[in-house]
Amino acid sequence: MALSSMNAHRLRAFLTMLGIIIGVASVVCVVALGSGSQERVLANINSLGTNTLEIFPGKDFGDTRSAKIKTLVVADARALAQQPYVAAVAPTVSTSSTLRFGAIEASAQISGVGEQYFQVKGTQLAEGGFLDADSVRSYAQDAVIDDNARKALFPDGTTSPVGQVILVGRVPCRVVGVTRQQQSGFGSSANPTVYLPYTTVQARFLGDRSLRSVSVRVNDTTSTDAAEQAVTRLLTERHNAKDFFILNTDDIRRTIQSTTQILTLLVAAIAVISLIVGGIGVMNIMLVSVSERISEIGVRMAVGARQTDILQQFLIEAVLVCLIGGTLGIGLAVGFGAVFNVFDVGFRLIYSTTSVVVAIVSSTIIGVAFGYMPARNASKLDPVVALSRE
Amino acid sequence: MGEPLIVLDKVSRVYTSGESTVVALDRIDIRIDAGEMVAIVGASGSGKSTLMNILGCLDRSTSGHYRIAGRDVASLDGDELAALRREHFGFIFQRYHLLGELTAIGNVEMPAVYAGLSSADRHDRAAGLLHRLGMDKRLAHTPGQLSGGQQQRVSIARALINGADVILADEPTGALDSRSGEEVLRILDEIHAEGRTVIIVTHDMAWPGAHGGSSSCATARSSRIVLMPTMTPPLLRCVRPVSKAPELVRRGCHVGTQD
Numbered sequence: 001m002a003l004s005s006m007n008a009h010r011l012r013a014f015l016t017m018l019g020i021i022i023g024v025a026s027v028v029c030v031v032a033l034g035s036g037s038q039e040r041v042l043a044n045i046n047s048l049g050t051n052t053l054e055i056f057p058g059k060d061f062g063d064t065r066s067a068k069i070k071t072l073v074v075a076d077a078r079a080l081a082q083q084p085y086v087a088a089v090a091p092t093v094s095t096s097s098t099l100r101f102g103a104i105e106a107s108a109q110i111s112g113v114g115e116q117y118f119q120v121k122g123t124q125l126a127e128g129g130f131l132d133a134d135s136v137r138s139y140a141q142d143a144v145i146d147d148n149a150r151k152a153l154f155p156d157g158t159t160s161p162v163g164q165v166i167l168v169g170r171v172p173c174r175v176v177g178v179t180r181q182q183q184s185g186f187g188s189s190a191n192p193t194v195y196l197p198y199t200t201v202q203a204r205f206l207g208d209r210s211l212r213s214v215s216v217r218v219n220d221t222t223s224t225d226a227a228e229q230a231v232t233r234l235l236t237e238r239h240n241a242k243d244f245f246i247l248n249t250d251d252i253r254r255t256i257q258s259t260t261q262i263l264t265l266l267v268a269a270i271a272v273i274s275l276i277v278g279g280i281g282v283m284n285i286m287l288v289s290v291s292e293r294i295s296e297i298g299v300r301m302a303v304g305a306r307q308t309d310i311l312q313q314f315l316i317e318a319v320l321v322c323l324i325g326g327t328l329g330i331g332l333a334v335g336f337g338a339v340f341n342v343f344d345v346g347f348r349l350i351y352s353t354t355s356v357v358v359a360i361v362s363s364t365i366i367g368v369a370f371g372y373m374p375a376r377n378a379s380k381l382d383p384v385v386a387l388s389r390e
Numbered sequence: 391m392g393e394p395l396i397v398l399d400k401v402s403r404v405y406t407s408g409e410s411t412v413v414a415l416d417r418i419d420i421r422i423d424a425g426e427m428v429a430i431v432g433a434s435g436s437g438k439s440t441l442m443n444i445l446g447c448l449d450r451s452t453s454g455h456y457r458i459a460g461r462d463v464a465s466l467d468g469d470e471l472a473a474l475r476r477e478h479f480g481f482i483f484q485r486y487h488l489l490g491e492l493t494a495i496g497n498v499e500m501p502a503v504y505a506g507l508s509s510a511d512r513h514d515r516a517a518g519l520l521h522r523l524g525m526d527k528r529l530a531h532t533p534g535q536l537s538g539g540q541q542q543r544v545s546i547a548r549a550l551i552n553g554a555d556v557i558l559a560d561e562p563t564g565a566l567d568s569r570s571g572e573e574v575l576r577i578l579d580e581i582h583a584e585g586r587t588v589i590i591v592t593h594d595m596a597w598p599g600a601h602g603g604s605s606s607c608a609t610a611r612s613s614r615i616v617l618m619p620t621m622t623p624p625l626l627r628c629v630r631p632v633s634k635a636p637e638l639v640r641r642g643c644h645v646g647t648q649d
Binding site: 295296299305307308309382384385387 | 472
């Protein structure tokens with residue numbers, strides 16, 4: 001009966017549903033847009049390099065004796081790599097030297113790094129490859145140059161640096177990779193940098209087996225503070241003294257966390273606002289559509305319908321309208337997402353089940369309540385009063 | 391004899407809007423026996439429709455008592471009133487009040503849905519009634535596709551489907567041309583001949599006098615005319631006292647019987 005009544009009033013039923021459809025679709029789409037852009041923003045920030053610890057010898061920055069402390073060695077890095085909270089470890093040494101390629105010279109920072117360094121720092125390749133464990137073990141004269149070094153040595157941009165041999169100081173090295181320009185302002189500079197295996201730098205440049213620092217990437221499930229304490233305990237035990245200090249780059253993580261919180265709050269606020277807007281739409285259309293039918297209620301009561309008959313009819317109709325409308329609304333939202341993802345705008349829609357459920361449940365509650373209430377009021381009238389309402 | 395089927399005892403209906411009150415009915419007394427055919431006649435505004443709505447339990451009186459078969463309507467709750475409207479009364483409105491989205495047969499079946507009849511039973515019964523009223527070719531038409539006379543026949547079938555013993559017709563011919571109107575009156579006559587109580591409201595003062603010569607109303611042996619007093623609140627005056635054998639008397643106003 002409810003279906004046939006809806007079928008007889010296709011336009012009215014559709015308009016009523018439209019309120020629900022738009023309400024549900026807007027909530028679901030807005031939440032999906034919000035989560036999608038949130039994911040994108042966080043991914044961008046994450047690429048700056050995340051939760052890393054840098055371990056330096058000495059008491060603090062500027063410790064004049066730090067150059068004389070030789071206790072931080074590769075064995076420490078290997079021990080750290082065994083720890084469960086560590087995702088990657090890279091021992092580093094550094095010096096500076098002059099780069100030459102053909103007639104071009106440039107002074108550069110030489111970083112001797114372990115093979116996991118690029119993973120720790122979140123560095124990305126523009127072309128070629130990274131240093132691997134073999135090149136570290138074999139003291140290979142392989143170099144990865146950064147974007148600044150590429151600009152300095154290969155200014156024309158036509159020859160690929162990969163495979164070329166450059167002179168680092170007096171050591172010839174083959175370029176195996178070029179890194180992409182680091183997006184961050186964190187710790188990057190315009191200085192050309194060349195990455196060589198730390199073994200090569202120790203043997204050919206420094207003649208010293210101690211490390212300048214060890215970079216540790218903490219895995220995502222451990223907080224950097226807890227990791228910092230654990231690292232401190234481990235190294236103090238190994239050195240029998242606290243002759244090192246740790247730079248905790250947790251500020252990046254904090255930035256990410258607070259950004260996440262703000263974005264989550266933003267998405268939630270937008271969702272609540274569109275829920276309210278959608279809810280009011282649903283409420284109005286329901287009120288109007290039932291008020292329009294008060295004389296129908298009068299006719300039905302005049303021929304002997306009980307109050308419960310009337311309520312049942314309108315309740316079933318309201319529930320049907322809300323459920324069908326809700327389903328169509330989800331369909332519309334998914335369709336919008338498909339179209340949206342076709343145009344590559346840099347992020348994709350992420351649908352959340354919660355938003356779908358909340359949208360459907362709240363619009364159904366509002367729709368049923370405001371479809372039911374006026375019907376209940378009308379069914380309490382004397383039939384003659386209901387009949388005379390047009 | 392026991393109590394008449396319908397007894398109105400000093401029934402008043404007062405409408406209040408803001409500070410002003412309008413007295414639509416002032417202490418009306420009426421008795422109607424089962425099987426009677428009664429015409430309620432009066433000028434426009436004399437409260438005929440109000441009386442009819444109260445008789446059909448569509449409206450409540452402000453004061454006074456209305457008893458149906460000895461039961462006071464004021465003591466009934468909503469569901470019992472709905473049961474009365476469903477089982478005992480059949481209402482025919484001047485403006486038909488059919489549901490536009492239902493077909494003719496759907497409209498006729500509606501009261502039977504509420505009476506809990508099975509779908510096959512009510513379909514058969516509705517089709518039978520429409521057939522009897524000459525509407526068998528228009529079962530699937532919606533009210534918008536029917537003429538006024540046809541719509542009124544659908545609404546008569548709707549009034550009859552639950553076997554109502556009292557048919558209340560509120561100006562059933564008011565919106566019809568004279569031929570359709572006569573047809574409707576003939577049908578009501580037939581319904582009365584089956585032994586049902588028929589109460590008709592009409593503004594046509596001449597009715598059923600105008601039909602005096604015609605077969606239908608002349609043969610309605612127990613037809614009576616209840617003449618509504620026109621009221622100029624709070625005073626009442628009689629428009630046309632009927633001198634002959636007043637059965638319903640209210641402050642010297644009246645009721646006539648036509649044999």
